[in-house]
Structures are given as structure tokens and as C-alpha cells.
Amino acid sequence: MKPSSRSGRFKKKLISYEELQTEVPQFTKLFNHSLKLFHQYEINEAELVAHYIFIGLSLRYPGDWPGAFQKGEHLPHLLNSTFPEHIPLEPNVRKRLAGMNLGEIFNNFAFKSTPRSVNRALLHYSSGKYPLELMFHIPSPMEVLAQQKNGRRCLTLIIKESQMKDFILGERDYLGFCFHDLIHADHFYHSNLSYKGQLGLYNLLWEQIESGTFKSLMNNKEFQQEFEYIISDMNAYPIHLLKCLKSAMTFYSNEDLFTEWASRFNVHTQLLKLNGEGYDPTKEDEILLGWLNGYLGNELA
Secondary structure (H helix, E strand, O other), rough: OOOOOOOOOOOOOOOHHHHHHHHHHHHHHHHHHHHHHHHOOOOHHHHHHHHHHHHHHHHHHHOOOOOEEEOOOOOOOOOOEOOOOOOOHHHHHHHHOOOOOOHHHHHHOOOOOHHHHEEEEEEEHHHHHOEEEEEEEOOOHHHHHHHOOOOEEEEEOOOOOHHHOOOOOOOOOOOHHHHHHHHHHHHHOOOOOOHHHHHHHHHHHHHHHOOOOHHHHHHHHHHHHHHHHHHHHHOOHHHHHHHHHHHHHHHOOHHHHHHHOOOOOOOOHHHOOOOOOOOHHHHHHHHHHHHHHOOOOOOOO
């Protein structure tokens, strides 16, 4: 399977290709020192991600990257180390950050070109509230599904210089890619009314993959591409993904295949109505979401 798609509304390209060529060597030199601290257990995973963000922002916006001071919610965190000495700071920025640990900086500032959800996600990641898996490679759709069916999410740091000098998956620069994962993690865990339905769908799809339901269809590259979107989508409404699944199965095979699959479940009537005029979301959504909730493990329900 191909690497997972990471589409979303957040601005994809925060820097030009030409600027990346100059910035990346500077970044890797600084971040290699952070990696050394991490491997020596002097900083934790979340603090390593904080270094990644600080280095990227300080290189792009050296004089004003911390943005405005804000009096918002102050979230608990385990970002207790001081600002890393190896990251160069403009005098005015150093003065503004004086005496604060990393968690206080993430709590107190609205970083330039950085959605607030990035700050909140990292703070919750550090405290364990958001169960993220730190990765240094782009996970495959099956890796993403394996994480999400257990209520976990990926947080990818691209650290290979050759990858960083290009747009990741043709869309995002390395810092924007990190931001994107944090933003979607916040969408998934913060006030998400679809959370249980999403987990149930991920577990249903995992079960169906293991049973070989989609094996013959996976030989079709177009179906495979659509199916990979479904299993690795980060925040879609679960009923929307069921509709996408029906559409893909019927388009790349026939209506009979989906009908046979739907007949295995006690909600086959609602599944067959998907994408049709007879589907009433005010009634059918609740039934299907209740069905998906039945696919949650005891530890997730």
C-alpha cells in the first residue's frame, strides 16, 4: 500500500522550494543536537517535538516567531526543560522567553503561522492525554489503521535531509507536515462527537481486511487508492466513510458485491440505503453509529 494521504485545510506550503534548500541544512545541524539530547534521555519525546517546532519557526521568523502573548487556558504538561541553548534566539525573543520552560512557552504564546491546536496537542501529548506515536517515517495506510483502531494517532517528524528538501507527499514542507499531524490529533481527541463511531469503523475495517473481504478488489489500483483514503483518513465522519466504501465497492465491482457484504450485518437495510434518496440521516445515522460502537473493544468503549 502507498503512504497515507494527509489532506486537510491547514495551509500546505509554508515556505517555497528555494527557501527549503537553504533552510534544511541549518535545521538539520541544530536538530541533530536535539536528537543527541533525546538519545541521551535528557529530553522526552514531546520535548523533542518542541525542539523541532522551535528550530523551524526560529529559522523562518527569527525576530517574531513567538507571536502574541496570550492569557488562555494553561494546560498541564511534562515539557519541563528550559529552552535549548543550541537554538539561536534574537535578543528581543530571548528576553520574552526568559525564565519559562518549554511548556510555559507553548501555553503562553500564539506562535506565528501556527494554529492554536498545535500548541494544545503538544501539551496534551506531553501529559499523556493524547496517545500519539512518534515516528520518523511516513506510515503506510495499514500502519495508520492499526494505530487508529486502538485510539492512537501518528505524529511524524521528517528528519532525513533529502526528504526535508522537498515537499512531503508533494504537498507540505517538513514543519507543516508536523503541524498537520498535531492539528488532526487535536481534532480527533478534543471535543470529538464522532470519536466512538470512528474507532468502531476502524475496527470494522481491520476485521474485514483480515477476513479477506476486499482482497480481490485490491488488485484494482483505483479501488486500492480510494480504500487507502478510507482506512487512513484522520477525521472524517464515519457515515461519510461508509458511503465512500459503498461507492468504491459498487463502482469497481458491482452492486451485488456490496449487497452480499451488507447482508452479513443486522444493519444491512441501512447500509443498502447509503447514497440513496431513501436514506434519512436523522434516523439511519444513529442506527449505524450504534452498530459501529459495537466494534469497540472494552478498553475503548
